Amino acid sequence: MAEPVLLLDRLGKRFGGLTVTDDVSLAIRPGEIHAVIGPNGAGKTTLINLVSGTLRPDAGRVLLSGRDVTGLPLARRARLGLARSFQVSSLLPGFSALENAALAVQARSGSSFRFLRPAASERALNDQAMAALDQAGLGARADVPAAALSHGERRQLELAVALAMNPRLLLLDEPLAGAGPEETERLVTLLRGLKGRYAILLVEHDMQAVFALADRISVLLYGRIIASDLPDAIRADPAVRAAYLGEDA
Amino acid sequence: MVAALGVDIRRLFMLVFGFGAMLAGFAGVMAAPILSVEPGMGDTVLILAFVVIVIGGIGSIRGAFLAALIVGLIETLGRSLMPDLMRLFLAPSPARQVGASLGSMLVYMAMALILAVRPRGLFPARAG
Amino acid sequence: MRSWLGPLLLLALLAAAPFIGFGQGWAMTLLARAMILAMAAVSLWLLVGGAGMVSLGHAAMLGIGAYAVVILDDARVTEGLVVAAVAIGAAARFALLTGAVAVRTSGVHFIMITLAFGQMAFFTASSLAAYGGDDGYTLYARNTFAGTGWMEDRVAFHFLCLGLLAAVYIKCRVLMASRFGRVLRAARENPLRAQALGFAPYRYQLTAYAIAGGIGGLAGMLLANATEFVAPSFLAWQRSGDLLFMVILGGVASPLGAVIGALSIVLVEEWLAELTTHWRMIFGPLLILAVLFLRGGLAGIPAMFRRG
Numbered sequence: 001m002a003e004p005v006l007l008l009d010r011l012g013k014r015f016g017g018l019t020v021t022d023d024v025s026l027a028i029r030p031g032e033i034h035a036v037i038g039p040n041g042a043g044k045t046t047l048i049n050l051v052s053g054t055l056r057p058d059a060g061r062v063l064l065s066g067r068d069v070t071g072l073p074l075a076r077r078a079r080l081g082l083a084r085s086f087q088v089s090s091l092l093p094g095f096s097a098l099e100n101a102a103l104a105v106q107a108r109s110g111s112s113f114r115f116l117r118p119a120a121s122e123r124a125l126n127d128q129a130m131a132a133l134d135q136a137g138l139g140a141r142a143d144v145p146a147a148a149l150s151h152g153e154r155r156q157l158e159l160a161v162a163l164a165m166n167p168r169l170l171l172l173d174e175p176l177a178g179a180g181p182e183e184t185e186r187l188v189t190l191l192r193g194l195k196g197r198y199a200i201l202l203v204e205h206d207m208q209a210v211f212a213l214a215d216r217i218s219v220l221l222y223g224r225i226i227a228s229d230l231p232d233a234i235r236a237d238p239a240v241r242a243a244y245l246g247e248d249a
Numbered sequence: 250m251v252a253a254l255g256v257d258i259r260r261l262f263m264l265v266f267g268f269g270a271m272l273a274g275f276a277g278v279m280a281a282p283i284l285s286v287e288p289g290m291g292d293t294v295l296i297l298a299f300v301v302i303v304i305g306g307i308g309s310i311r312g313a314f315l316a317a318l319i320v321g322l323i324e325t326l327g328r329s330l331m332p333d334l335m336r337l338f339l340a341p342s343p344a345r346q347v348g349a350s351l352g353s354m355l356v357y358m359a360m361a362l363i364l365a366v367r368p369r370g371l372f373p374a375r376a377g
Numbered sequence: 378m379r380s381w382l383g384p385l386l387l388l389a390l391l392a393a394a395p396f397i398g399f400g401q402g403w404a405m406t407l408l409a410r411a412m413i414l415a416m417a418a419v420s421l422w423l424l425v426g427g428a429g430m431v432s433l434g435h436a437a438m439l440g441i442g443a444y445a446v447v448i449l450d451d452a453r454v455t456e457g458l459v460v461a462a463v464a465i466g467a468a469a470r471f472a473l474l475t476g477a478v479a480v481r482t483s484g485v486h487f488i489m490i491t492l493a494f495g496q497m498a499f500f501t502a503s504s505l506a507a508y509g510g511d512d513g514y515t516l517y518a519r520n521t522f523a524g525t526g527w528m529e530d531r532v533a534f535h536f537l538c539l540g541l542l543a544a545v546y547i548k549c550r551v552l553m554a555s556r557f558g559r560v561l562r563a564a565r566e567n568p569l570r571a572q573a574l575g576f577a578p579y580r581y582q583l584t585a586y587a588i589a590g591g592i593g594g595l596a597g598m599l600l601a602n603a604t605e606f607v608a609p610s611f612l613a614w615q616r617s618g619d620l621l622f623m624v625i626l627g628g629v630a631s632p633l634g635a636v637i638g639a640l641s642i643v644l645v646e647e648w649l650a651e652l653t654t655h656w657r658m659i660f661g662p663l664l665i666l667a668v669l670f671l672r673g674g675l676a677g678i679p680a681m682f683r684r685g
Binding site for chain 2: 478481482485486489490492493494496497500501503504506510511614615
């Protein structure tokens, strides 16, 4: 079996007396979309932050392609191939869509301690950035400042920036948050297009989207994983139904 | 957020600003008999007040009070003791000059040190 | 290309100044001082407008450059090229050392810690008994330039300052457009995003701080030569405040704003002081009005008219 791209090994995190991540273990194999679902307050965002490196765990390890990255900060993990999209779009508002993506390409191609040549005229950067924008269906809006994009377009740009990093692992924190029905449909089609090409950890509220996209689903409740299985098995799991899907199904 | 609770923020800020100015004016009344009165007399106080706030922790009244005592002590003791201390190593005339400068510098060294070690100040305001 | 129109116009104006009625000694001295401070303001702009780091200790960089002239003059080294190299190197090194601590903080804390280092430099300068202490140090003559004395020539010095100001301005713009500048801008707009892309802002911001320090040192070296006198007051925190004000009044959106801000403050100050001894009564309210009503700074005025 191929080495997992991401391996969480008995991760734990407490805030004061509250345990928000409790003994979480999880493996994501190359090309697999692994969804984490759970009701509000189950600790999904904390889990994302532990994986991406904005938080340090109190216990356990995070391994990226077999390498222990538990002690590394966000920027170092990013350079090792971890791309994260943010729940609330976190783009560079003054940068054009193209420049947002080009900066992501720049991050992985050569030193950024270059002081003379205008970065905007570097063909190699722009071409790859443009490819990422096209992949996210945003090619036509390349020159628009991120601040002027619509909400759905910003979600697409979040995705394009993550793709431009050419990552080993995509960490998508509620990529559909706040999107309308039409935008949701477009984004789900986009994500489906990535299936098999990237390892993806997907945290999402939209159950329909999750069951349509995920290869495996883990259910988080009070910081613990109560079930981790194929979508059909999760749908049938009585514990999951009782704890979570009950209100939804 | 607070505006949503029906507080007129502009007026509140205006009142707070005015009250702060009133307290500063009061301090001026107290200081005039002991210090020399001149147009630039606020310059050093202004900058030291900033130092006090940052050392104490922004938003913390207790911190500002304690930090004011600390800064005042460092400043006064530094200025009066440093020249004598320097005389142990230097000739009298340079000792006076170096000592005076070093005494004035102490406060800023303390601030840099405190900010480097405890960026939120010595007595940070409790969050929330 | 339109973004070069304003700067070119200003350059032409400054180049023509000695020949269109500003050729007298006092006017040339004033213009030289204005251009040198503009240079310092541009370097501060690199931090404030470029990297989003508001420093209240920039006068220290100027002061170090100025004291490099003094210390070398005392040691009988008066070759301008050598002095400039030392001034730039010393100021950049000071920026690197203090920045290593300061750049870890942000916001008000950054302002205060740069102020702290600036004050340390100030008090150090006033303790330098060998170089006049509080009273300052009068230079016997300006530095030579490649062995010649043409820095003593008013017109030559004018064009030296103008040329260096132009060079510094262009360097700043090139820098901000480069890969490095792009990372700086990203870290200013959204530090978390910059980190998520794999950039640790600290290294870039520290480098920018050192570059700005070096330019500040060069400006200080020129300032010492322009006034032929150096005192600890060069490093006073009020000076840092003045520089900051120049940048903000001019408009933080572009380095041109810093140039305009510096030139107008120095020139208007002088002009008002000539009209009346109570010039501060006019100058103060003028500055307050400018800050209240000119959101884009002086450099933003043309855009305001275009929008109508």
